[in-house]
Amino acid sequence: MKKYYLHNGVESSGPFDLTELEMKQITATTPVWFSGMPDWKTAAEIDELQILLKVSPPPFKSLPTELEPEPKEKVKKTKLMGLHKNTFYLVLLFVSLIIGSFVLNILEENRKAELSKINHQTEIENRQFLLKEREIKEQNERLAEQQRQEAERIARERKDTINKRLSEIKIEKIENQTLLDEAKNKLLKANNFQFFRTADEKSKEINVLQTEISHLKSELEILENEQNQLNLELERTH
Template sequence: MKKYYLHNGVESSGPFDLSELEIKQITATTPVWFSGLPDWKTAAEIEELQVLLKVSPPPFKTLEPETEKIAKEKVKKSKIMGLHKNTFYLVLLFVVLFIGSFVLNILEENRKEELSKINHQTEIENRQFLLKERELKEQNERLAEQQRLEEERIAKEKKDTINKRLSEIQIGKIEIQTLLDEAKNKLIKANNFQLFRTPDEKSREINALQAEISHLKSELEILDNERNQLELELERLH
């Protein structure tokens, strides 16, 4: 006896014989397969299963009275999308208000986020400005310190040079003063010594000694002026 398999769209069931298929109440679109059939077919496509198919009459539509039909049409016209107009407009207003509130919240959040970004960027720029300002201040302080040290070094070198020159001047004055004292003694002796000399020789010797004394005094005066200037310069350096 031929056996049939059914499929409900998810899984297959069977095998069933014709009497069992009658109990299953299959329809024309029920998928059926049996041995020797290359692929599933609907029950309506298998000849021996025609007797099992049940024909269901369409649902009976009662005739509505004219007044009831008109009333339903009025109710239908007074509705939008299945809702009364007033209810529909209230729902629409609520939806519009909700969407508007949602959009405003999004805009407010975006504005807050933008302000937060601006404030964060401003804070970063302020920190960078303060950092650069501090670096510039430290650089100026280092330059000022270097300049101060350089000025102190130059001043010290000047002081050392001046003190060295003052020592040289002091030594020079002692030497010139010694020569000056010797020239004065020679002039005294030349004025008093008269043996073995003519008046012209005596006069020439006296003139030479006087010229030497004048020259030595001039050199002493020059050294004194230089010493005074150096001492003033040394005071300014202090």
């Protein structure tokens, strides 16, 4: 895009583009120069500047009385709020950009504040979640420890019960074995002793002794089985 320089007879100014030249309100006699020109020319000598030239009206002469004066509003049409139309639009654009930038900054600050609030809330929730997890873990550990202690208590009690029962079985076996030996001796004597008894009395006594011996053997066998099972259970508890 070409850039133009102006000269007021004392000093030059510029460079300006076409929009800026329009704001300068140059006339046909305004000296203009741009890169590539050997010397200064008037604006009227440059074709692309014809549309920007300010037209100077001829000297005012009295108009016939029947002609009404042109309304002043037409003269003011090219200005808005005291500014040239193009200048007004530029100012309006600049103000709009400033307002838009201000609004965008407010929206960005609000967005950042909202994100910060969300992040802070998320951080609080994460801390609460971690604390809750820690509490659950500690509760599980306490429960596991209680269960372990309870299992150990039950095992100790069972062990004590087994040992007590084994002691009882040992005594019962001794007692039953003693009774069994006595019954066997009585049976032996009953088979050999024949005085002052009938055959029927001898048979009844032998039957009673045999029944007692059978019962005592059965009791001893039951006690032996129970003792073996308790010993196995006691070994597993160790």
